[in-house]
Amino acid sequence: MRNLPERSCDRSVASSRDADCTSDALDSYRVPERISPLRPSDRQAGSRTESADSRLVSLIEPQLRERLAETDGAPLTQRLLRLFDSIKPQQFGDAFHLDDRKRAEFWHAKVQHQIEHDLPANESQAWLKSLEKFDKRCKRDGVSDAERAELFINTMRLMNAGEQSGGVKPCHFRPLAKTVLEQCSRSAHVSQGEHDDCTSASIEGVLQTCSPGTYSRLVADLALNGGFGREGAVLYLPKQCLEPDREARATSRKHGERSFASQLVQQFIGNLRWKNGGELPDGTSALPGSVEYRPLHPGSNREFLFHDGKPVVTKHKDGKGHVRKSRIDYPSISDEEYLGLFETLAGSDKLVVVAHAKAVDTTKDASGRQTVHAVKSAGQLRKILERCTVHANGDENSTSHYQPIIIGVHTENKPFGDRRGKGGWHAAVLHDYNPKDGTVRMDVHWAPGDDFSGLKGQKRRLRVSEVFDAMKPPRH
Numbered sequence: 143m144r145n146l147p148e149r150s151c152d153r154s155v156a157s158s159r160d161a162d163c164t165s166d167a168l169d170s171y172r173v174p175e176r177i178s179p180l181r182p183s184d185r186q187a188g189s190r191t192e193s194a195d196s197r198l199v200s201l202i203e204p205q206l207r208e209r210l211a212e213t214d215g216a217p218l219t220q221r222l223l224r225l226f227d228s229i230k231p232q233q234f235g236d237a238f239h240l241d242d243r244k245r246a247e248f249w250h251a252k253v254q255h256q257i258e259h260d261l262p263a264n265e266s267q268a269w270l271k272s273l274e275k276f277d278k279r280c281k282r283d284g285v286s287d288a289e290r291a292e293l294f295i296n297t298m299r300l301m302n303a304g305e306q307s308g309g310v311k312p313c314h315f316r317p318l319a320k321t322v323l324e325q326c327s328r329s330a331h332v333s334q335g336e337h338d339d340c341t342s343a344s345i346e347g348v349l350q351t352c353s354p355g356t357y358s359r360l361v362a363d364l365a366l367n368g369g370f371g372r373e374g375a376v377l378y379l380p381k382q383c384l385e386p387d388r389e390a391r392a393t394s395r396k397h398g399e400r401s402f403a404s405q406l407v408q409q410f411i412g413n414l415r416w417k418n419g420g421e422l423p424d425g426t427s428a429l430p431g432s433v434e435y436r437p438l439h440p441g442s443n444r445e446f447l448f449h450d451g452k453p454v455v456t457k458h459k460d461g462k463g464h465v466r467k468s469r470i471d472y473p474s475i476s477d478e479e480y481l482g483l484f485e486t487l488a489g490s491d492k493l494v495v496v497a498h499a500k501a502v503d504t505t506k507d508a509s510g511r512q513t514v515h516a517v518k519s520a521g522q523l524r525k526i527l528e529r530c531t532v533h534a535n536g537d538e539n540s541t542s543h544y545q546p547i548i549i550g551v552h553t554e555n556k557p558f559g560d561r562r563g564k565g566g567w568h569a570a571v572l573h574d575y576n577p578k579d580g581t582v583r584m585d586v587h588w589a590p591g592d593d594f595s596g597l598k599g600q601k602r603r604l605r606v607s608e609v610f611d612a613m614k615p616p617r618h
Contacts, residue, residue, distance in 0.1 A: 242287035249294035250277075256301060269320060275327035276354075283329055283544075285354060292355025296362040297323055308368040310384045314402060318365050321403040326354040329546075329573060334408065334587040335389045335400030337445060340569040341475035342408035343587040344548045345484055347571045349407075351546050353488050357407075360487060364406045372489060377417055383409045385440035398589030409435060409445060412473030414483055422449060423470050424456050435473050446471050477502055480548055481513040494547040496526060498613040501550060501567070520610040527575040527582060527606065544574045549609070554616040557594070557601070557608060565616065572609065580606050 240248060250273075257269045280290055300319035305312055325332070332347035334340050350357045363370040369378035383406065390402035400408070412435030419428040426449065434448045447454040447470040454470045475483070477497050484493040496515045497505075505514040517523045530545040549572055551558070554565030574583040581603040584594040596603040604612075 242291060246287040246291040246294065249291050249298065253294045253297050253301075256298070260301075269323065272320070272324045272327045276323060279327055279329055283351070289353060289355035293322070293326060293358040296355070296358035299362045300365060303366055308378070309364065309366045310368075310386075310402075310406075314386065315365060318361060318403055321401050322358050322361050325401065325403060326350055326357065331585055331590055331593055332404060332571075332587055333395065333398045333400045333589075335398060335404075336443065337400065337408070338472040339408050339412065339445070340587050341480070342411040342473055343404070344569040344571050345411055345480060345487070346404060346407045347585055347587070348484065348493060348546045348548065349488055351573070352492070353490070356488050360407060360410070361403045364410060370410060370487075372486070377410070377414055379406070379410055379413060380434045380436040382436045382438070382440045382442075383413075387437065387441055387443045389443060396590070398587075398592070411483060411487075412445065412475075414486060415473050415475050415479065416447070422447065422454050423474050424454055444471055445473075447474065477550060478504055478507045478513045481511075482507055492545065494526065494530060494545065495549075496523065496547055496613075497550045498610075498615065501552075501613065501615050517610070517613075520607040523610050523613075524580070524606045527572070528577060531575055531577065546571050546573050549613060551609075551612040552614065552616050555612045555614060557604065557612065575606075576603075582606060582609060584609065 254270070254273060257266050257273070261269060276293075279285065297319050300315045300322070303312065303315045310318075329351045332343050332350060334343040346357075349360070360370050364379060368381075368384060369376045371377055386402040387400075387405060389399040390405045392399045395401065413433075416428065416433035416435060417430065419430045419432060422428050422433070428449050432450050435445055436448065437443070437445050438453075455467050456470060457465055457467055460466050477495055480495045481491060481493050485491050494515065495513060496517055499516040499518045502514055502516055505512055505516050507513045515526055517526070526547065530547055549570055551568050551570055552565060553568050558565065568586070570587070571585045572582050573585065576582070581596075582605075583596070583603055586592050586594070591599055592601070594601045594604045
């Protein structure tokens, strides 16, 4: 497989004049490109922009002074260009001896600085609000500094990307950066929109919540290069996936419209599921590389499974006994396959999947590894929720954050209550279990008002017993 092309970050200097190579030269040099001097209109005392500038300088000034003091006869401008060109964004912390916390602070200040300098005031406020909400979520949910730094780096990659080959059109780069920052600022809701793809949406929701840095790199790699992978093994999206569909082009998300970032991620997860082939829903066997999960045409609003370039079709009988044919418009991911897909994306096996014991055929993947927890009672589900509540330093009295889990529910059961016989199995994500009142938050991937969070405009939180009842096979 091809490797993702390497990219270097944007670099230029504020002045093209050469200066003497002395250790004092930094005093008159105002740091290149994105760390440029404040515009006159920005020079209010205590402004957010000035704060971002001062943080950037304070974090790297000692190391810059040390490096610029080394003499080799080259003019200062050339030295600065050489220095910044030699450092990739991901290596910046190592190059300047910054730990994860300082590295996250540096890239946070870079993002904030660029938002305030490069975007018009009416647009920058929404970005800054998402940035502030993300900072609060990181403290509340225990997101690591390494994950924070990774998200800021990938935000900058998308904001500063030029013409790229293999990915989406450049006009989508900055809107995708904004969407990633906005979606990662909240820990629950991910939308599947009008698509029958709750399984991929559930994996995306856990990834976005637990590993926002990895999630941002996934979106950035797909947008810039059209593919994503680890250790050189890259899977590329079909070209039909690289155009936003009708929902992704919408300017509002209040009715659960799926964003372009989620479209890319969910379609990628569907293709990742079939990368190595396997048995298709129509019973045929597929070789590695012969299956695609994609829209029929670029920008069309439905995705289908394709085998050797042809749609996968199944047959079934309708209520009158007539045989009907249906194209498979979902990625067909089973419960036991969630963990393997999450591992490939996040490089971690910390994913919990729970199903009712009577609703799952197997709890092990193809290698025989246990990947699904089958529960027979609400008490068993409650114990799993308790184990997924993580306290700082092991102190049960400290602020806790919660490891989300994926569950299977049936929408003919309460609290959904679709009694028309049109309900079906659905993947959802549980967040934020509260052991004091025994309630939990559930994201169902539809419109925000359909989530059971207890927040304004949304439905009340659910008791564990109610969640367990929703997981039961329906009675007919």
